Amino acid sequence: MLEDIRLFATVVEHTSLNRAAERLNMTQPALSRRIARLEQELGIDLFRRIGKRLELTAAGQLTYEFSIELRRFHGEYLQRLNSFKSEEAAVTTIGASLTTLQTTLPGLITAMTEKHPNLEIKAVTGKSHEIATLVKERKVDFGIVASSVEDDPSITSVPLFDDSLMLVLPRTHYILERTQLVMNDLNGLPMILFAPGTWYRTMTDELFRQYNLKPDVRMEIDSFEAIVRLLSACRAGTLLPKSYLRPQLLEDNELYVVRIKELESIKRTTSLIHGNPAWLPASTRYLIEETLAFFSPGGREPNLS
Incomplete structure (x- = not known):
């Protein structure tokens, strides 16, 4: 039963x-x-x-x-059982795409290490298909990627949450004087964008093509933190994943999020991927369950409310 x-x-x-x-x-x-x-x-x-x-x-x-409750008790049982197998601190290696590393992993690692002080988490970054390969080769315990892996029967892909892009501007930006912004307002707008090569930039470029937009791209940077810090100085806007935007981040950098209907309708699913559960040690299976719980509706929300 x-x-x-x-x-x-x-x-x-x-x-x-x-x-x-x-x-x-x-x-x-x-x-x-x-x-x-x-x-x-x-x-x-x-x-x-x-x-x-x-x-x-x-x-x-x-x-x-x-x-x-049964799942939770089972996870706790596996964790306690694993403590009898080794007195060494548990080590888990997570594979993460670059975007995920900046948006999703910090909050997850903080929550996990606060709950399990002896847990050591290592992270390996790469593109989503590279992380999938590392999972298959058992070089990482599990991966978190901004996509799903549905065409490989050796990999289980579990959706965690849907992400979308949001327009972020300095609070003093002139365009905010308008009562409501639409997609066409991005045309010619000075912007700082993420460097090419990730799902985030690919989705951004596809969005511009779909709506025939040509923003004034001032910089291309491979760090969300650097983009956020430069927006006010450059009087520019950007498109950032909703999962990255925390209220304190916006407050500290005097930024404002503009909700545009068309942007919020374009979503990308972040997923957890792992190999055959029979190959996974009990501690890893437990952490996978905790990760799924962390991103569940009853857990901590990964997105800006």
Whole structure:
């Protein structure tokens, strides 16, 4: 039954039998049979089936909450079990794309090391496809990349959150005198952009082509921190991932975020990728579970509220 509850939780979190089956490397009919068996054992319906859509019943919600607690207890068990195997400090190597290294990893590492003071985290950076290769070759324990890896059956890709671009300007910028900005306001706007070669810059360039925009690109820099520090001095704007923008960062640099509908509709999914769970040590499996919990709706939000 416990394994069926884990499968049930995956269906809830992916909001679809088909997507959950793909995540679990199962066929959709096989997964449906497991859920039906669980409902039969419990003697109650967990879902209301409305056409092709599934909705949780009150019993289903209770069961899902139990599954979250079960996952947490299982992670704690694995962590304690691993402490008997070695008295050395646990070491985990995370592979991260360059954008992820600057936007997502700092908050995650801070949270993990605060919770586990003896944990040593190492990071290896590279492009998303390079991180995928490192995961396959078991040179990193798991990766966090601004994409998903769906065409390789040896890699499991779990979505963490969706990211979008946001226009960032100095608070004193003249353009903010307008009541509402639209995409065409980026045309000719002095801007500092990230250096070419990452998903972030590729998405930015595609955006400019889509809307036939030609901003006045003053600088191209491969550091978000440097871009942020230079905006006021250069009286320029930029497009930054929402996941990077924290209220304190904006306050310290006297910056303002402009919400433009078209920008927020263009999203990129950041995912956690790992290899065969059977190859992973217990401590790594535990950290993967904690990472998923960190980015879950009930965990810390990676994006600017």
